[in-house]
Amino acid sequence: MLCSISATGKSSSKWLDRLRSSKGFPSGADLDLEQFLSNNQNARSSDPDQEQDSSTSTSESKRSPNDPAVHDNQTFEAQNPDGDTGFFSVVSNVLAELFVMGSSNGLPKVRGKKSSRKQPNPKFCASLDCPESNTNLENNSTRTESAARKNESASPMSDDNSGVGMAKECSCDKQLKLVEYVNCGDEEEKEKGYMNFSGFSRTEVTVIDSSFATWKFEKMLFRKKNVWKVRDKKGKTLTLGKKKRKASASFDDQISDGTEEKKQKFLHGRCSLSKKGCGGAPHEDYHQPGKSDMYSNLSKKNQETSLLRNSEKGSSSVVLIKSISASKKIGTSLPRNCPKSTQRQPKA
């Protein structure tokens, strides 16, 4: 058999040899089929206990007893004690790896490789990951993000390669679910920041209030039946700093025709306002003593950035302030205001 396999390289019909060798038949010019069959029969008539001992064969035989390939597998496994057959299996492994032969059932390693080679789509893996990640999400919030990220990274691949409609739908559904979970994770993180609003639903609201210097602002609204709480939207520190700066500017505008005393009174009133603030009032967080330093720093930073932009564009500071407010607004207004500022430049 060893010779027959080694002879395959020299034979004129290589494909036939490959086919034979893949099926476990001897190949080459000097075929001895009778010997092969007799070997096969010997193997089949061998001790059944020996067959049972082989750990890998059991599952395979149970799965498809009528499959000839499985029988081949059994024969190879049964021949394990024989050194020649061991060598044969090694060589056939190598051959299978090299030529990606059709029936590699008897070679678990090769089969694994083949499948990954033919369809590198990790769809199957993703579907396996999903329940795992779901359980993770249910059990451990800290593991949520990592699992979700894992799935997130996996899901686009499944989308790319899934050609079957059903599979695509499944992956989409899973993706949607995952996105939800990711959001939950984010919100859980936010919750820590927003003290403890357990049981509260939260909504992002865009409010327009003509009583404030900046008419339009975004807030995070927490609701639990008839209990409503308002907090500043997280991750908007720059916004806050800017708001304060703009607010003070507008105060100046209002007071410009008044006296200095009035101004002081106004500012004092503003401070007292912040102290009084009714349960999560929109502006109460702006004047917290602990945060004052941070805001001043931020406003300085804003000024610096505005100065930088000023030097770059060579436009007036008024326009710059407007451009900052635009970026702070909602995302949609950003592209609108950018050309606007450029449009106004020639005029100015």
Next chain:
Amino acid sequence: MAPPKKSKQMKKDTKKLKKIKNKKKKKSKTIKILRNVPLDSGAAVDSDWWDSFWNKNSSIPGSNVPSDEEEGFKYFFRVSKKTFEYICSLVREDLISRPPSGLINIEGRLLSVEKQVAIALRRLASGESQVSVGASFGVGQSTVSQVTWRFIEALEERGKHHLNWPNSSKIEKIKSEFEALFGLPNCCGAIDATHIIMTLPAVQTSDDWCDQENNFSMFLQGIVDNEMRFLDIVTGWPGGMTMSRLLKFSGFYKLCESGDRLNGSLRRSFEGGDDIREYIVGGVGYPLLPWLITPYEGDELSGSATMVSFNKMHEAARSMAVKAFSRLKGSWRILNKVMWRPDKQKLPSIILVCCLLHNIVIDCGDCFSSDVVLSSHHDSGYKGQKCKQIDPLGKILRANLAKHLQHKASVI
């Protein structure tokens, strides 16, 4: 035989090509000419769009379009031609079409500022779908959407001066008007709120927008003067909260509580009477506060003639706010119709712009057609809320006002 035929065909083809090229050249020339024309030339209204619009829409069977062109203009856009020109001048800088970014209609011509404003006003005034508004102007749905939003953004920035808390001289005028009309001294305005109803997708995040009437809605609170002009508005908060809560979230509340608003001069009600501070009037849905006066309710009334007459005058003054909202929702029907899944970040801007337009119409002195006002209450379908919060100082002020009215009646 074949080659000469081909040559003839070739000649024909070349002629055709030349013709096409010439046509193209002509077109390009016209475009060039258009581009060379100063785009912001004068304030003259581009009458082309109006003529075609009027011809197309004035004779729609079953519609109540006035036969007079001027009235017809007002019917469609809620503003007079003069006010329309003013609005165009406000937003011209932002809406002017500059190639290549300018909006182009089907014929390849740039949309004039006037036509853009007309499209946006028609969308806000009628509340009709973008498709039908587009059809009436000969533009597509996407153009209507784009133009309307550009207009809203522009007016939101440039029309702010039409909505602000009045300065001291203006507030004195308002106070004197309120006193002349309703006998209430030092009254600076009336407050009310309305729901802007919308549909939202059936997802959990929509629940917070569900109000007591099981509608998805957004609140609009406004304080109006004696001419039904909005002096202060708050919008964007979900319609499910109480009016009292809405007030407390507002900047106006904070300014009043801190003494930065309604802090004008006191008024002696009558000789020997008590001082009366500045205040506004509101319905029973609002709390009774030192600066917000609500009517007597339930047990408080106790059949006293003074209180009944006070309530009568109070209701008359407060009705200015109710009428203002009816007029707002009647004029700008987009607010009165159920909005189909609006962007909740954009909806406050739409509401604000409608309020700005409402004020612009008043400021420009347009005659208001009564047909536009809603036949029913602006917040029909919503049960009135009652707030039981009573501030002692508010109670004293209300009693003083009732006394003032009684004294005035006795003098007369």
